[in-house]
Amino acid sequence: MAARVADAVKVYGIGRTEVRALDHVTVGFPAGRLTAIMGPSGSGKSTLLHCAAGLDRLTAGTAMIGDTELETLNDRRLTLLRRERIGFVFQSFNLVPVLTARENITLPVDLAGGEVDREWVETLIDAVGLRDRLDHRPTELSGGQQQRVALARALAGRPEVVFADEPTGNLDSRTGAEVLELMRRAVDEMEQTVVMVTHDPTAAGYADEVLFLADGRLVDRMERPNPAGVLDRMKAFEHGPAAGRAGGGGS
Numbered sequence: 170m171a172a173r174v175a176d177a178v179k180v181y182g183i184g185r186t187e188v189r190a191l192d193h194v195t196v197g198f199p200a201g202r203l204t205a206i207m208g209p210s211g212s213g214k215s216t217l218l219h220c221a222a223g224l225d226r227l228t229a230g231t232a233m234i235g236d237t238e239l240e241t242l243n244d245r246r247l248t249l250l251r252r253e254r255i256g257f258v259f260q261s262f263n264l265v266p267v268l269t270a271r272e273n274i275t276l277p278v279d280l281a282g283g284e285v286d287r288e289w290v291e292t293l294i295d296a297v298g299l300r301d302r303l304d305h306r307p308t309e310l311s312g313g314q315q316q317r318v319a320l321a322r323a324l325a326g327r328p329e330v331v332f333a334d335e336p337t338g339n340l341d342s343r344t345g346a347e348v349l350e351l352m353r354r355a356v357d358e359m360e361q362t363v364v365m366v367t368h369d370p371t372a373a374g375y376a377d378e379v380l381f382l383a384d385g386r387l388v389d390r391m392e393r394p395n396p397a398g399v400l401d402r403m404k405a406f407e408h409g410p411a412a413g414r415a416g417g418g419g420s
């Protein structure tokens with residue numbers, strides 16, 4: 170497993186304002202696969218992604234990247250682990266506005282003090298189709314181009330796993346499809362591992378497996394998903410997880 174959580178509990182707030190965002194979730198994210206996390210709004214998708222990626226800490230349970238238990242790391246070592254071993258893609262691209270596309274792509278590796286693998290970066294630049302936009306700053310790029318920069322940036326350090334939170338949430342469907350195809354290629358052709366939160370059954374259709382959350386619990390999973398099947402399963406969950414289990418077909 171590239172990453173996993175075991176018996177993961179995340180509670181926000183205390184007393185009357187307490188929200189149990191993750192309620193004993195155990196799940197692994199296999200290396201060399203694209204896993205999608207779906208579920209209704211508020212079901213804990215982003216919380217699971219953030220805790221698995223070391224952006225936030227669990228209240229109880231364990232989160233692991235490879236063989237490293239994140240609970241054993243202090244904040245400084247957790248930051249280093251994120252820099253050195255994880256790639257991130259966010260809905261809002263999160264590029265540095267004053268840097269060019271090329272500088273954005275190599276920034277995390279530069280920050281980690283690592284050697285930039287020039288050949289690999291050139292491969293990524295061609296893979297995401299940005300060769301003719303490298304000297305542009307983010308404001309001079311379309312949303313789809315910005316997200317392709319963000320994806321190349323996430324992959325630049327050959328991370329053990331890329332975590333993507335609604336990577337196509339700000340893109341139209343055609344541009345979103347381009348980004349999803351690139352994530353698929355990163356897995357199939359570059360042996361990368363991607364974990365993606367999405368609301369979109371079409372996006373989930375690019376995954377090897379879809380995990381379904383409801384009320385902070387893992388309620389179902391689907392191998393080799395197709396968008397129609399994912400949509401059906403989602404509709405069932407909108408009427409409660411019990412309905413989802415009863416109505417969902419095989420996985």
Ligand SMILES: Nc1ncnc2c1ncn2[C@@H]1O[C@H](COP(=O)(O)OP(=O)(O)OP(=O)(O)O)[C@@H](O)[C@H]1O
Binds near residue numbers: 189208213215216217
């Ligand atoms: N920082 C926080 N403080 C308090 N409650 C929070 C915080 N972050 C999330 N929550 C709550 O935890 C629950 C799970 O939130 P989370 O963002 O993980 O859900 P989600 O499935 O990603 O939702 P969405 O699809 O709407 O983004 C929700 O009830 C949310 O209101």
